Amino acid sequence: MSAPSLASLQHQFRDALHYESHDLPVAKGVTEPEALIQVYRNNFVMTLTECLENIYPVANALVGEECFQAIARHHVLGTTMDNACADRYGAGFADTIRALPNIIEAVPYLADIAEIEWHIQCVNRAPLPEAFPVEALSEVTPEDFPRIQLTVSPASAVMKSDFAVATLWQAVSNQDEEALNQLDLMSPEALLVQKDDEGISVTTMSDEEASLILACKDFAFGEIDPELLPHISGAMLRGVFSSFALASD
Numbered sequence: 001m002s003a004p005s006l007a008s009l010q011h012q013f014r015d016a017l018h019y020e021s022h023d024l025p026v027a028k029g030v031t032e033p034e035a036l037i038q039v040y041r042n043n044f045v046m047t048l049t050e051c052l053e054n055i056y057p058v059a060n061a062l063v064g065e066e067c068f069q070a071i072a073r074h075h076v077l078g079t080t081m082d083n084a085c086a087d088r089y090g091a092g093f094a095d096t097i098r099a100l101p102n103i104i105e106a107v108p109y110l111a112d113i114a115e116i117e118w119h120i121q122c123v124n125r126a127p128l129p130e131a132f133p134v135e136a137l138s139e140v141t142p143e144d145f146p147r148i149q150l151t152v153s154p155a156s157a158v159m160k161s162d163f164a165v166a167t168l169w170q171a172v173s174n175q176d177e178e179a180l181n182q183l184d185l186m187s188p189e190a191l192l193v194q195k196d197d198e199g200i201s202v203t204t205m206s207d208e209e210a211s212l213i214l215a216c217k218d219f220a221f222g223e224i225d226p227e228l229l230p231h232i233s234g235a236m237l238r239g240v241f242s243s244f245a246l247a248s249d
Contacts, residue, residue: 044076045073045076045077047086048072048076048081048086048089049069049072049073049076051086051087051089051090052068052072052075052076052089052090052093053068053072055090055093055117055118055121056068056090056093056113056114056117056118057117057173058113058116058117058168058169058172058173059093059097059110059113059114059117061172062107062110062113062172063103063107063110067103071096071097071100071103072093074096074100075092075093075096078096079091079092079096090118090121091118093114093118094111094112094114094115094118095111097110097111097114098111108163109161109162109163109165109168109185112159112161112162112163112165113165113168113169115159116159116165116166116169116191116193116202117169119157119159119193120193120200120202122154122157123154123155123156123157123193123194123195123200124195124200126153126154126155126195127154127155128155128195128196128197129153129154129155129239129242130242130243132236132239132241132242132243133243133244136244137244140246144246145221145222146220146221146222146223147220147221147222147246147247147248148220148221148244148245148246148247149216149219149220149221149244149245149246149247150216150241150243150244151216151241151242151243151244151245152213152216152217152240152241152242153239153240153241153242154242155194155195155196155242156192156193156194156195156213156238156239156240157192157193157194158190158191158192158193158205158210158213158214158240159190159191159193159210160188160189160190160191160207160210160211160214161188161189161190161191162186162188163185163186163187163188163189164183164184164185164186164187164188164189165189165191166189166191166202166203166204167179167183167189167204168180168183168185169202170202171183188207189204190204190205190206190207190209190210190211191203191204191205191210192204192205192210192213192238192240194238194239194240196239205238206231208227208228208231209231209234209235211225211228212224212228212229212231212232212235213235213240215228216235216241220246220247
């Protein structure tokens with residue numbers, strides 16, 4: 001019988017770490033094979049939990065270490081790594097939270113806080129965009145205006161929430177007790193996570209402006225609600241767009 005390939009061994013080891021059935025060959029010795037795997041499993045969960053704690057500090061602070069580590073363990077065991085770099089781990093944590101009814105019932109805004117913190121990670125890795133080609137845009141004829149499709153810079157991310165999560169994130173990050181005491185969590189917020197020369201910022205914006213930017217990801221001007229188009233200039237001034245193209249007819 002031929003020896004398993006390296007790829008097969010890697011897949012078997014991954015399955016073993018996630019408590020899935022596997023055919024991983026483990027040499028018998030003083031310690032039982034499953035006990036050896038459990039040592040690796042514990043180290044694996046601990047390492048990725050620490051990564052999640054670094055990526056989601058405000059989410060961690062809101063629920064406390066014990067609760068956060070339980071959520072993190074659930075995420076680690078249910079989410080395989082798609083990158084060998086542990087510091088790239090963490091995608092989908094907000095979805096893991098949303099899938100836990102007991103957590104959402106107790107802390108309904110936690111998933112959105114986690115989403116903000118993942119956006120921060122993503123925009124931080126993105127390169128700063130080149131200056132938007134304003135002159136080229138000004139040369140587009142009126143007939144072609146409906147075909148304009150703006151490209152949202154990867155250094156910018158927009159989201160909307162039913163809760164005041166941007167204000168909450170800022171208050172917890174800054175340990176601002178006064179802001180926390182005055183916070184109305186049930187006030188919906190739209191927000192922009194953006195990287196520029198000075199660092200990363202999390203700022204609120206109008207729902208309409210956020211809707212416009214989100215629409216620009218998928219549609220040309222002619223396909224966007226006309227009531228949103230007046231917000232183009234404000235969004236342009238924020239520097240969220242990196243380029244544009246003319247969509248095909």
